[in-house]
Amino acid sequence: MTSTSVLENIEKYIPLVGDVNIKTPLAYKTSRGAVKVVNAAQMAVAEAYIxxxxxxxxxxxxxxxxxxxxxxxxxxxxLAPYDWVLKETDHLAEGSRDLMKLQYDLPQAMLNTMLGDGKLIYPKYSMALWEKGAANLEQAQMQMIDDVIEKLEIKDGDNILDFGCGWGCVPNYILSKFPNVKFTGINLSHEQCEYMRGKMQDPESYLSSERFTLYEGDLNDAFFDTKFDKILSIGVFCHVGNLTKAFQKLASFLKEDGKVFIHIITVRTPNNISSVYTHKYIFPHGRYWNFDAVPSHNKDLKTIERWYLNGYNYSTTFANWLKNFDDNQATNKQLDYGIEYAKFRRIWRFYLLWFVRNFACCNGEYNGNGQFLLTHA
Structure with a gap:
């Protein structure tokens, strides 16, 4: 018996430590009971603040x-507040309408000032890459997309699908660099799609070319006449509850020799994690998959390479978003959030402050971003 198996055999009897999925019934029950106490303490502090x-x-x-x-x-x-966080759910996505309401249907003017809204880099609500020496948020987002281009080996003439294309930042930037690339974006958020439709009418935007097609709707319902050379997904899989079904669907869109690139928040802990606070106020049913979760699902797509990006990158991104958020209070407080602005501001400041520190803790080695390159299994 190896030292690892001996340790696992011991840990299954001990609550709280290690992989909760291998616990004995008593150790599991004790662990889940302790989680309820931690959840209550976390929410007591957060609710008092907001x-x-x-x-x-x-x-x-x-x-x-x-x-x-x-x-x-x-x-x-x-750090796993709900049992569903630990495993796949029955549905490909959970709480998508609640997510749209809390996150992506917020006033666009607030999101623009917080995330950045340039001529080439549109609002992008995902990690920027700072470890290559970027001087500002816009440059860091460019370097992040350049990194994706290199890892996915995008070449001119590729037909690319962007699952969860946000406000179209990644397609717009890649279209600017490759004159013969074609992009199709899938997005469930009507407000984000309206933003992109505006850009599709703007002659200065690369989304206005006939090389960009927008599909508003759910991945489950999507159908395309052609298969794609490359598929990319930046950040969306934190909102996907069933990797097996998602990979099956994406594989059906992919050419035989095609490649898929997935970028998500990921944790190098034994379990997937989440938070009662973010579940209630920020990301309903959001989860951060364990770094081994994607490679372990290899029925329709298999992982051929993966990268862990230190949490420093996302911590610095959140720090920039927090500064932008604070610097634009005069504009932000004039907008309609559906609740009192002072409360909205505290909800978001608590979240932004927390995530700056969350991704920085443990020198960024436990909580960061995972990138995965996949092909047909």
Whole structure:
């Protein structure tokens, strides 16, 4: 028996540590009971803050810096607030309408100022790449997309599908670099699609060319007359509850020699994780898959290469978004969020402050972004 198997055999009897899925019934029940206590404590602090209890940023940062490393290093099972986080759900996506309402149907003016809205780099709600020396957010987002182009081996003339294309930033940038590439974007958010439709009427946008096609709707319902050379998906798989079904669908769109590139938040802990706070206020049914989750699903697509991007990159991205958010309060407070602006601001500041520290903890080695290159199995 190897030392690893001996450790796993011991850990299955011990609550809270290691892989919660291999626990004995008693250890599992004890672990889940402890999770409820942690969830209640997390929400008590968060709800007090968003309801007006004044807590200096320095105190919140200190709180996050104290507890996050302990949880990631020693008690990762406490970071899985719901049983469904630990495994695939029955549906490809969960809570998609709630997600649209809380995230992607927010006032576009607020999102533009927070995420950045340039002539080439449109709002992009995913990690920017800072480890190559980018000087600002726009440059870091360009370098991130350049990195995707290199890893996916995009070449001129490729026909590419972007699953969950956001506001069209990635297609617009890639179309600007390759005059014969064609793009199809799938997006469930009506508001994001309206933004792209506006760009499709703008002669200065590369989305206005006949090389870009927009499909508004669910991946489950999508059908295309042609198969694609490349498929990419940036960030969307945090909202996908069933990798098996998603990979089966994407594989049906892919040419025999085609490639798929997936970029997601991922964790190098034994379990997938989530948060009661983000589930309620930010990302309904969002989860952060374990770094081994994608490679372990190889029925229709198989992983041929993967990369872990240190959490420093996303922490720095969130820090820039937080600064942009704070710097544009005069504009933001004039917009309609469906709730009192002061409360909305505290909800989002708590989230942004938390994620700056969350991705920075443990030197970024536990919580970062995973990238996966896949082909037909």
């Amino acid at each position: 309801n007006g209890f004044e807590v200096p940023d320095a105190v919140l940062r200190s709180l996050f810096d104290t507890f996050m490393p302990i949880l990631f290093k020693y008690f990762p099972s406490l």
